[in-house]
Amino acid sequence: MRPSNRLSDATTSWRYIVKGDQYAERASNPDCMNAGVSFFSCVTTCAEVCCSGATMITIDEIVRLYRYFPITVGFRKYTPLDAGHRDFFDTIGERFGSIYVAGDFIAGNWRRRLCAMLMVNNHCRLHDTDRKPMQCRIVPFCAVFPESAQHMVLVHQQAGAFRKCKGFAAGSESGAIVWDAGRIVNEDIREPFYRYREGMVRQRRFLQAILDGLKQQPSFERFLSGSGMLEAAVPSAMLPELLRVAGMKKEHFGDFAAAQAKLCRRDLELTPGAAVFQDWLLELQAFARSLEVSAEGRA
Numbered sequence: 001m002r003p004s005n006r007l008s009d010a011t012t013s014w015r016y017i018v019k020g021d022q023y024a025e026r027a028s029n030p031d032c033m034n035a036g037v038s039f040f041s042c043v044t045t046c047a048e049v050c051c052s053g054a055t056m057i058t059i060d061e062i063v064r065l066y067r068y069f070p071i072t073v074g075f076r077k078y079t080p081l082d083a084g085h086r087d088f089f090d091t092i093g094e095r096f097g098s099i100y101v102a103g104d105f106i107a108g109n110w111r112r113r114l115c116a117m118l119m120v121n122n123h124c125r126l127h128d129t130d131r132k133p134m135q136c137r138i139v140p141f142c143a144v145f146p147e148s149a150q151h152m153v154l155v156h157q158q159a160g161a162f163r164k165c166k167g168f169a170a171g172s173e174s175g176a177i178v179w180d181a182g183r184i185v186n187e188d189i190r191e192p193f194y195r196y197r198e199g200m201v202r203q204r205r206f207l208q209a210i211l212d213g214l215k216q217q218p219s220f221e222r223f224l225s226g227s228g229m230l231e232a233a234v235p236s237a238m239l240p241e242l243l244r245v246a247g248m249k250k251e252h253f254g255d256f257a258a259a260q261a262k263l264c265r266r267d268l269e270l271t272p273g274a275a276v277f278q279d280w281l282l283e284l285q286a287f288a289r290s291l292e293v294s295a296e297g298r299a
């Protein structure tokens with residue numbers, strides 16, 4: 001049997017999820033609130049729908065994925081659903097009036113039409129490994145929203161970014177229940193769902209420090225008043241502590257710098273003018289100098 005090739009569409013989902021007020025709208029929709037059961041089963045044949053661009057990852061996945069994707073950070077705006085959701089955002093983000101800004105690490109280049117790990121046969125190169133990103137394992141759920149509200153996420157995805165996804169129909173036909181009465185019933189999804197949420201809490205201090213720097217820039221006001229995501233490179237000075245907390249041994253720091261610089265150059269060729277990769281390359285070169293190795297990894 002063909003393995004499930006569950007995928008994520010980080011870019012499109014972001015643009016959708018950014019509009020948190022739409023979730024609030026759905027929260028007040030009785031049809032949605034009364035939905036007791038949700039069906040979904042990934043059919044893999046439509047991976048190009050959900051597997052474009054970048055994927056959100058946590059600090060706990062950096063060690064597993066740094067050789068595969070260039071890793072940057074992205075901040076998005078959210079409107080909490082209720083007081084409990086607000087409490088969660090207080091632990092992962094910063095409040096600006098009625099909205100919150102929270103960030104994730106981004107594996108990959110959302111400017112590309114398809115994820116670099118998607119093969120021509122629509123299978124994920126990482127699927128049968130322990131490297132498959134958690135976000136890709138939980139799609140179309142979204143870990144930024146509480147487990148009890150995931151039926152709203154599914155409704156939202158089905159109407160928007162995942163409208164061409166065949167998984168909802170396939171799940172209904174086969175009776176594959178994934179969410180029931182406030183709980184994700186599929187443990188293969190529930191377990192990474194909560195690990196992703198834990199990761200967001202663990203990485204908060206790093207992302208907050210990056211956000212504090214971004215707040216000083218003119219683009220931040222535009223981001224707050226507009227739509228979309230604010231993307232940035234990780235400052236080189238932060239990397240030793242970030243990588244230590246991510247679980248990387250110091251002797252691998254040079255390899256990290258070299259692998260990321262190589263991926264950065266590749267993506268700069270594919271998407272010239274992507275300023276975040278130019279910034280990331282400069283930060284990696286500074287990091288490599290601090291380690292007394294070149295960004296190509298030679299001492």
Ligand code: SF4
Binds near residue numbers: 008119123133136
């Ligand atoms: S890592 Fe795999 S599942 Fe995730 S977006 Fe890329 S190809 Fe798809």
Ligand code: SF4
Binds near residue numbers: 041042043046140165
């Ligand atoms: S069924 Fe949905 S999640 Fe699965 S490959 Fe198709 S679009 Fe992606």
